[in-house]
Amino acid sequence: MSGRFSNIELNPRKLWVRTRFNYDKLPTADSQNSSPLFGSPFAKSWKSRNPWTDRRLRPRLSLSRMIMLLVTTLLLVSMIGSTIFKKHRWHGDRYKEERKKYHWEHYPRLRGFWNGVRxxxxxxxxxxxxxxxxxxxTGGPEDWMKQKYPAISKxxxxPPMDPIPFNPYKFDSEAYLKDHHEVNPCYIDEAETIEAPDIYAYPGIPQNQTAPFFGSLEEIGMNDKVCFERFGRLGPYGYSYPREEGGLGMSGKSEAAGANKIWATEKKVDYRDVSWxxxxxxxxxxxKHRFVKNETVPAEGEEAPPPKKKVPRHAYILRTWTGYKYSDYQIxxxxAMINELSIKSGGEYDVHFLLHVKDDSIPIWSSEEVYRKTVEDNLPKEFWNMATLWSEQxxxxxYPEPFPNNVYNHAKAPIHSVYRSAHFALQWFSQVKPDYDYYWNWEMDLRFSGHYYEFNNKVGEWAKQQxxxxxxxxxxxxxIPELHGxxxxFTEMVEEEIYTSDEKPVWxxxxxxxxxxxxxxxxxxxPRPYLADDYEWGVGEEADIITFNPIFDxxxxxxxxxxxxxxxxxxxxxxPRRCAIITxxxxSKRLLDIMHRETYLMKHHMFPEMWPPTVxxxxGLKAVYAPHAxxxxxxxxxxxxxxxxNRPPxxxxxxxxxxxxNQLGNSFYYNxxxxxxxWRRWLGSRENDQGGADEEETGTGRLCMKSTLFHPVKFEKGSE
Structure with missing residues (x-):
């Protein structure tokens, strides 16, 4: 046996492998003339000596010999088949036996997620x-041992309480108007007859609902004393009323006790002709007056009023592509994003679709007609005129070649492929649409159970104070609040770890x-040495990058x-570099401008999840990981x-x-x-033979959860 195979262990499990051998290259009857064997002198001499090439020289088989040959063949086939079956079964059984659980799968399952509105x-x-x-x-306080929710009656x-409108906007407060211009209300239609809807939350929490391990709504400044269920959260956007009324009619088989109470104060919006x-x-x-500097000129003899604060503008960018299918749940x-971030906020946000045209041959930059058709073929009508197209070409x-001196291209993909350079389009977008202060890079498989404006606004305010x-x-x-306090x-703990480590702090x-x-x-x-700073520098400074997973080395x-x-x-x-998984x-516009200049001037580049944090x-820009739940x-x-x-060995x-x-069993990571x-259980779906309409109806009702960010959600379904 050659050296290539001499060390292989003859393990039956290792024999069932796929090879790169190309069976198409094996010679066939039609390819004998081109074979290096057939047509050679050796082949001719072999043919002349082979009795099977001359019918007259072939030995004849008697009937008894034919029967014996047939029986022998059947026995051999049976033995071989039995052996193969046993090997397959043994291989499958051994594989099942060897499938070891991850260490975290041995811990008890948490079930409080499934406690419903009752x-x-x-x-x-x-x-x-x-x-x-x-x-x-441990025998803790007896009060904790009792499930305190009311007894569920057939x-x-x-639900034991009614839903209420959830309003995170404080635009009419005295404190806000002292420093800011008033906010003019916005409407969905041009005639200003359709008011932007509210969403609804329950002013309570399902008893013994599971608490988060990472992050804290309270720390970020969000309301952690309410929960959202699907009717109050999605009903105002068409979930719970029929298409004939301008909704989507998706709740027909859903458990819905008490859900209609939101319509006592909320009006149904007909979305059929809406242009967002x-x-x-x-x-x-x-x-507009909120977003430009105050240029009020006082009348003669009057004192100039104190200037009002300029409100920053945000581009909220949905990263989509041609061929993407928009389900009713996605709509x-x-x-919800557009209404809560833009319309209800008085224009602080604009929602955009940054749409990747996969076919490089489509001349999107040279034909207005082609551009418009590409948008209309790839977005629902209500979102037309919100898209900016781009392609790898x-x-x-x-950002033309060359990009020299790559250390290692593990993806084996061109540098301009979206897989390696999703940030190129974002940088370009910030240059062609430069009127925003901040750009949110948002993926299509993200979902959020709470109110978008509360989340985005509070995350930004919290980061500003860091x-x-x-x-x-x-x-x-x-x-980890339950551990770190x-x-x-947590801040003091990290500082102590810095002092006791061998690494210098970043300053x-x-x-x-x-x-x-x-x-x-x-x-x-x-402005001062590290040790001389009493956690002062940076407080009140807006963050240049806010991530939703840690920024690691x-x-x-x-x-x-x-x-x-x-x-x-x-x-x-x-x-040196930094990275945050999930893009x-x-x-900030400041960061994107530097990323753009680093790319086209310096030809610097890194993998998308590494590039913005590293720049x-x-x-020396301000970077923050927001500790969401x-x-x-x-x-x-x-x-x-x-x-x-936090400290792997x-x-x-x-x-x-x-x-x-270790990330598989949580609610936010790429995998x-x-x-x-x-998320699908919250929508009313039956998952892994649990949940669904029947269980909700006979059990504790539909799920109600606090504000939670989910990733990834690759598909959705509800009660069926």
Whole structure:
């Protein structure tokens, strides 16, 4: 046996492998003349000596010999077939036996997610599932041992409280009007007869509902004392009334006790002829005074009034592509985004579709007719005129080759492919539409159960108040409130870890060997030494990048794309870099401008999830990981969670690499498996033989959850 195969263990499980052998190249009867064997002198001599080539020389078979041959053949086929079947069955059984559970799958399943609206209690009486389970084990306070929600009656399935409008806008408050211009109300139609709808929440929480492991609504400043169910959240956007009335009629088989109470105060909107692009434009025009500097000139002899604060403008960008199918659930989500972020906010946001045209041969930049047809073929009518088209070919012209000195292209894809350079289109968008202060990069498989304006606004305000001291170090860790305590405690803990580590804290733009970098801005140079700063620098400064997963150092992990670095001197060490998994983020115009200049001037480039955080890091910009609520479907011990996610013993254990299986059971990561299940159960779907309309009807009712961000949700369905 040759050296190539001499060390192979003859393991039956390893024999069933796919090879790269091309069976099409085997010679056939039709290809004998071209075969190196047939047609050779050897072949001729072999043919002349072979009795089977001459019919007259072939031996004749007697009847008995034919029967014996047939019986022998059948026995051999039977034996071979039996052996193969046994091997297959043994292989399958062994595979099942060897399928070991991940360590976290051994922890108890959490079930409080599935408690419905009939178990609602006032927030002051709510006890989380984890606390309830712990008290059962340790003999905690007896009050915690009791499920305090009202007894569920077969005769009365109404929730114990009524839904109320959820209004996070404070535009009419005295405190707001003191510093800001008044907000003119916006309407959905041009005649200003259709008011922008409210959404509804229950002023309570299902008893023993599961608490998040990461993040805190209270810390971010969001309302954590309400929950949202599908009728109050999606009903005003057409979920619960028929198409004949302008809705989508999706709730016919859904458990709906008490759901109609929202229509006591809410009017149904006929969405059949709505143009959201026109509604957004009108809303901005009515409120332009909020977004430009106050230029009021006082009359002679009068004192100038104090200037009003300029309100920043946001582009909320949905990253979509040609051929994308918009389900009714997706349409509900997009209507909610536009209404809550743009129309109800008086034009603070504009929702855009950044639509990737996959076919490079379509001349989208040279024909208005082709451009319009491409939009109309790939977006529902109500969203026409909200799209900006782009293609990879367009990006090749905008950011032309060469991009030299790549360290390692693990994806084996061209640099202009969307897989490696999704940020190219975002950078370009910020240059052709430069009138925004912030750009939200939002993916189509994200879902949110709460109110969009509350979430986006509070995340931005919270990030603005974060100091720069310890900023990068805090952003690299998951915040676990039940373990770390308050955010102040968490901040002090991180500071102590910095002092006891061998690494210097980040303070301003990092210094590293390079042969070409843009100069940092003057305002990012620290005003005082690190130790002299009392968490003052950066407070009140808007964040240049807000991410929704930690911003980690990929060099300390085995994350697969950590070396996809281009344009830097290969004779020098790789530049320091940072990364946040999932490209979802809020980016400032300042950051996008620098990313654009780094790309076209310096030919610098990195994998999309690494590029914006790294540019912010290199240029000393303000970066924040927003600790939104993330849930787990197993009840991990908190010390184990902290050890696995925040301080893995070696790079290969990092949850941003080979250890990412630890993310499967949570509600927010690129491969989170629990996110889709929970979201569809909230919509009324039956998942894994659990939930659905019948169980909701006979059990605790439809689900009601706090504000939660989900990713990924690849498809949706409800009660069927």
């Amino acid at each position: 178990t609602l209690v006032p927030p002051s009486e709510w006890v989380s599932e984890q606390t309830f389970a712990k008290s059962a084990e 005769d009365n399935k109404e 692009a026109s509604a957004q434009r009108r809303c901005y025009d009515k409120n 509900l989500t997009i209507r 367009q990006m090749r012209m905008y 100091p720069r001291k310890g900023m990068w170090e805090r952003a690299s860790r998951y915040y 308050s955010w102040r405690n 301003g733009p990092p210094k590293f060997d390079n042969t070409g970098m843009l100069d940092p801005l003057d305002e990012v140079i620290p 990929p060099a300390k992990t085995n994350w697969v794309f950590r070396d996809d670095v281009t344009g830097y001197d290969l004779e020098l060490p790789e530049p 979802v983020a809020r980016l 912010a890091f290199h240029h 993330v849930y787990f479907d197993h009840n991990w011990p908190l010390e184990i969670v902290d050890g696995v996610f 070696k790079p290969t254990d990092s949850v941003f690499g080979w250890g990412e299986h 989170a498996g629990f996110s889709s299940e929970w």
